[in-house]
Amino acid sequence: MPKMINHDQKxxxxxxxxxxxxxxxxxxKASIRRxxxxxxxxxxxxxxxxxxxxEMLLFIIEYFIxxxxxxxxxxxxxxxxxxxxEEVLLELVPIDEEKKIETSVWWIFAFRSLTSDAxxxxxxxxxxxxxxxxxxxxxxxxxxxxxxxxxxxxxESSRLSALVEGLSFHALLRPDxxxxxxxxxxxxxHLKTLYNK
Amino acid sequence: MPKMINHDQKxxxxxxxxxxxxxxxxxxKASIRRxxxxxxxxxxxxxxxxxxxxEMLLFIIEYFIxxxxxxxxxxxxxxxxxxxxEEVLLELVPIDEEKKIETSVWWIFAFRSLTSDAxxxxxxxxxxxxxxxxxxxxxxxxxxxxxxxxxxxxxESSRLSALVEGLSFHALLRPDxxxxxxxxxxxxxHLKTLYNK
DNA sequence: AAAGATAATAACACACTGTATTAAAAAAAG
DNA sequence: CTTTTTTTAATACAGTGTGTTATTATCTTT
Numbered sequence: 025m026p027k028m029i030n031h032d033q034k035x036x037x038x039x040x041x042x043x044x045x046x047x048x049x050x051x052x053k054a055s056i057r058r059x060x061x062x063x064x065x066x067x068x069x070x071x072x073x074x075x076x077x078x079e080m081l082l083f084i085i086e087y088f089i090x091x092x093x094x095x096x097x098x099x100x101x102x103x104x105x106x107x108x109x110e111e112v113l114l115e116l117v118p119i120d121e122e123k124k125i126e127t128s129v130w131w132i133f134a135f136r137s138l139t140s141d142a143x144x145x146x147x148x149x150x151x152x153x154x155x156x157x158x159x160x161x162x163x164x165x166x167x168x169x170x171x172x173x174x175x176x177x178x179x180e181s182s183r184l185s186a187l188v189e190g191l192s193f194h195a196l197l198r199p200d201x202x203x204x205x206x207x208x209x210x211x212x213x214h215l216k217t218l219y220n221k
Numbered sequence: 222m223p224k225m226i227n228h229d230q231k232x233x234x235x236x237x238x239x240x241x242x243x244x245x246x247x248x249x250k251a252s253i254r255r256x257x258x259x260x261x262x263x264x265x266x267x268x269x270x271x272x273x274x275x276e277m278l279l280f281i282i283e284y285f286i287x288x289x290x291x292x293x294x295x296x297x298x299x300x301x302x303x304x305x306x307e308e309v310l311l312e313l314v315p316i317d318e319e320k321k322i323e324t325s326v327w328w329i330f331a332f333r334s335l336t337s338d339a340x341x342x343x344x345x346x347x348x349x350x351x352x353x354x355x356x357x358x359x360x361x362x363x364x365x366x367x368x369x370x371x372x373x374x375x376x377e378s379s380r381l382s383a384l385v386e387g388l389s390f391h392a393l394l395r396p397d398x399x400x401x402x403x404x405x406x407x408x409x410x411h412l413k414t415l416y417n418k
Numbered sequence: 419a420a421a422g423a424t425a426a427t428a429a430c431a432c433a434c435t436g437t438a439t440t441a442a443a444a445a446a447a448g
Numbered sequence: 449c450t451t452t453t454t455t456t457a458a459t460a461c462a463g464t465g466t467g468t469t470a471t472t473a474t475c476t477t478t
Contacts, residue, residue, distance in 0.1 A: 183410065
């Protein structure tokens with residue numbers, strides 16, 4: 025029988041190599057050949073672990089979502105629900121270099137998903153995820169009595185998730201006009217308008 | 222002297238050819254060679270009118286923004302200011318096939334602008350444009366007494382433009398979850414929450 | 419009308435990209 | 449040691465954007 029190799033571990037190694045390139049040279053430089061070189065293997069070898077680039081992108085996204093989750097699990101949230109909600113939402117916005125990269129990867133991923141069936145499923149999963157998160161926030165605010173329970177939770181959630189997504193978009197495109205403080209201000213403002221409505 | 226040819230007219234011809242391809246086969250198919258073939262010329266000939274692809278993209282964007290402006294100039298807006306504002310905002314969201322294409326072109330354009338200096342200026346111009354439009358809408362609502370003049374117009378405009386951008390994003394990515402009616406509903410809902418605040 | 423200038427074009431070459439195929443190498447089990 | 453299967457390497461292919469070169473075509477000037 026052949027050499028026993030932990031496939032998933034090797035895939036993670038490749039994902040880290042790819043991430044490194046994306047971080048330093050931008051996502052458009054993360055070609056299969058380039059990633060393979062960074063991971064210390066031949067393109068053919070990489071192809072053995074990811075038979076297509078979309079597959080690789082998919083794994084990278086999944087891997088670093090996992091990492092992000094671990095990060096936020098170790099985080100301590102404010103006791104104040106309004107503030108805690110704000111903190112959670114800020115996790116979705118590119119207010120630091122790491123989140124900027126994540127956002128731009130998510131962006132190119134989303135765009136590719138429009139024409140790649142392999143990515144569609146994950147795209148749906150992820151867009152559902154942001155909605156669900158927004159929905160959770162709305163529910164928390166309702167439970168805490170900050171938001172009246174007469175409001176349409178679905179509409180509020182759609183509005184909130186769109187707002188956050190749009191802010192991400194603007195913050196990434198116009199970091200000069202939308203610095204972290206500004207983004208925080210808008211989110212904070214939005215949450216305040218929900219107060220006792 | 223050489224043959225006198227209307228450069229701009231030829232560029233428009235190329236832009237139309239490119240648009241046709243984008244419309245039917247997606248923007249990723251709109252390569253220089255492909256566009257040249259569609260426009261009935263050689264790649265080298267096209268290069269004579271656009272020395273780089275970014276230049277071509279730039280022109281396409283500008284050309285079809287102009288077309289969009291002409292379209293909306295001929296449009297009749299509601300007398301009711303709240304409804305008129307809603308109608309204007311809906312012009313920015315991919316609720317029909319034409320706007321879907323425009324949005325996805327804008328999307329890829331914005332992404333490219335992150336790594337292409339040639340596109341940066343236009344990107345800024347366009348993002349400013351969406352903010353300015355949102356700002357105009359807020360001002361109108363304030364003038365009409367629908368929105369209290371004590372609100373922070375800048376924050377309100379930022380929020381509105383982010384909301385619209387985010388809705389565009391979601392509508393393009395998840396047309397099943399965000400059909401036109403849903404998008405309209407969210408925008409309409411948002412405008413209602415502004416009422417007399 | 420002939421000559422000259424230059425815009426317009428075509429035909430390449432170059433270094434990339436993702437994908438696919440093929441043959442060689444390596445490693446574990448019998 | 450032989451066999452079996454995985455892993456690797458080396459290519460090939462069609463496509464991309466970009467750049468260079470030489471040719472063609474056309475209008476103005478002499």
